Amino acid sequence: MAQTHASGEQGHSVGLYLITWLLLFVLSACSYFVDYIHLQGMWRWSLILLFMMLKAVLIMAVFMHMAWEHLALVCAVVVPPLMVLIFVGIMMLESDYTFLTRQLSFVAGP
Structure with a gap:
């Protein structure tokens, strides 16, 4: 260099x-x-x-x-968006569960 x-x-x-x-x-x-x-x-x-x-x-x-670039800079740029993608994936799974439980609740009634 x-x-x-x-x-x-x-x-x-x-x-x-x-x-x-x-x-x-x-x-x-x-x-x-x-x-x-x-x-x-x-x-x-x-x-x-x-x-x-x-x-x-x-x-x-x-x-x-x-x-x-140095590994520290690469990790500082790459890791946060990767974590956001993982978080979005977890929330997608959670939303499916919530949607399913709401459907079952509305069908069964009070």
Whole structure:
């Protein structure tokens, strides 16, 4: 790293960015292909979300330079949204339980 700064070179090669753009293009094409073949239900949403997350990781790693940062900074940026996703998942399970118990209560009556 010190040699890079001493020689005046900064940044990363253009090839890295071109490969990243190509991968983003391929992932976007795959996402559109899911709609094109008319997948429905859980498969559709799972694949679209998977491609979306992969694109987000690529953008964070390369364009936001997170791949070259210290682990502490990466954890400070990545862990909180991951915890929010886990919390949302738990709340989704809880909402299903609450909805089911309300339906049973309304059907059975007082």
